[in-house]
Amino acid sequence: MSIKAWRDIAIPHQDVLRGTFKQSEFAADLSQVHLGKASEEYQNPALFYQRTFITEGMRLLLSSVIQRLCGKGGEPVIQLQTAFGGGKTHTMLAVWHVAHASVTADRMAGIGPVLDEAGLPGLVKAQVAVIDGTAHDPAKPKMHAGLAVKTLWGELAWQLGGESGYAIVKEADVSGTAPSKETLRLLLGQYAPCVILIDELTAYIRQFDDVRLSGGTYDSNITFVQTLTEAVKMVPRAV
Numbered sequence: 001m002s003i004k005a006w007r008d009i010a011i012p013h014q015d016v017l018r019g020t021f022k023q024s025e026f027a028a029d030l031s032q033v034h035l036g037k038a039s040e041e042y043q044n045p046a047l048f049y050q051r052t053f054i055t056e057g058m059r060l061l062l063s064s065v066i067q068r069l070c071g072k073g074g075e076p077v078i079q080l081q082t083a084f085g086g087g088k089t090h091t092m093l094a095v096w097h098v099a100h101a102s103v104t105a106d107r108m109a110g111i112g113p114v115l116d117e118a119g120l121p122g123l124v125k126a127q128v129a130v131i132d133g134t135a136h137d138p139a140k141p142k143m144h145a146g147l148a149v150k151t152l153w154g155e156l157a158w159q160l161g162g163e164s165g166y167a168i169v170k171e172a173d174v175s176g177t178a179p180s181k182e183t184l185r186l187l188l189g190q191y192a193p194c195v196i197l198i199d200e201l202t203a204y205i206r207q208f209d210d211v212r213l214s215g216g217t218y219d220s221n222i223t224f225v226q227t228l229t230e231a232v233k234m235v236p237r238a239v
Contacts, residue, residue, distance in 0.1 A: 028089040030199045031132035033096060045097040049108040058091055062114050065095050068239040069124040069193040076233045092197045099195040101125040126193040126237075129159035133204030138215030150214045152204070153179050153224050160191040176216035178223040184231035193237035201225070 032038040041047050054062070061078060068074030080088045097108065101123040105111045115122065131152055141148035144158050149166065154173030157165040168187045172179035179187075188194060208218035215221070232238045 028093055030089050030092055030096065030130055030197060031135040033093055034128070034130040034132075042093060045100075045103050046107045046109075048093065048097055049110060052090070052094060052110070054094075054110040054114070058094060059110075059114055059117075061091065062094060062098055062111070063118045065195065065239055066098060066115065066120055066123065067118055069099065069126050069195070069237055070120055071193075071237050072118070072120065074239065076235075076239055077229045078239070089199055092199060095195060096128060096130070096197060098123060099126040099128050124193055126195050127160050127191045129156050129194065129196045131156060131196065131198045131201070133198075133200035133202065136204055136215070138204060138207050138213045141214050149173060151176060151216050151224075152221065153184075153228075156196065156228075157187055160187065160194060165191060176212065176214070176220060178216070178220045178227055181227045181231050181234075184228055185234045188231055188235040188238040192235050195239050196228070196232070 028042060029038060033042050036043065041051060052058075061080075064074040064078065066074070068076065080091055082088055098111065105115055105123050111123075136142065136152065136155065141150045142155060143149070144166075145163070147158075147163070147166065149155050149158050151173050153169050154166060157169040157173075159165075161168075165187060166173070168190070169179045169183060172183065204215075205218060205221050207213075208215075208221065210218060216224075
């Protein structure tokens with residue numbers, strides 16, 4: 001009895017077969033996708049899902065996010081826990097494409113069955129904010145249309161609602177103090193359905209080291225994270 005070669009059972013992508021595979025193309029960058037500057041394999045939702053195997057864990061996550069955005073249940077706060085290189089960023093990209101809904105579900109391989117299992121007719125287009133700790137300098141404000149946004153909460157508000165969204169947290173951003181739960185609830189409620197994706201948060205916060213920077217302080221950022229999770233729970237279509 002002969003055993004088939006693995007490559008005859010699990011046929012590799014053409015770039016692997018042709019020897020043109022580049023490891024760098026598989027280094028996921030959430031902020032680059034959000035800015036529309038990533039490689040086609042990550043930027044194009046059809047190609048992304050064509051190259052993504054939806055594991056049981058990812059299926060449950062996507063189902064929960066879609067249900068939440070539709071107001072049909074789902075978890076308001078989800079923490080991804082994997083070892084280094086375990087696919088957290090890739091998983092968040094899967095959520096980004098589902099929430100962004102730039103194409104219909106039938107063009108994203110594997111999403112149709114997720115919708116069927118969740119009992120939902122289709123995707124809901126949401127406002128998506130991406131907070132990437134490696135893309136922000138806590139010592140230097142980020143400029144948006146001539147406006148200096150200093151903190152993560154200022155950036156969140158700007159991404160969700162532009163100048164109008166930023167106005168809701170402006171005072172907290174200027175002072176570097178964490179906004180209240182009620183302020184964040186107001187922000188999220190105004191721009192729901194919405195998804196907030198936070199990656200590499202530790203890389204950002206550990207730079208404060210008990211000093212006050214443009215982005216606030218270590219304590220104000222920790223308070224913001226806690227307050228944000230509590231505010232999200234209060235807004236039915238925010239995750």
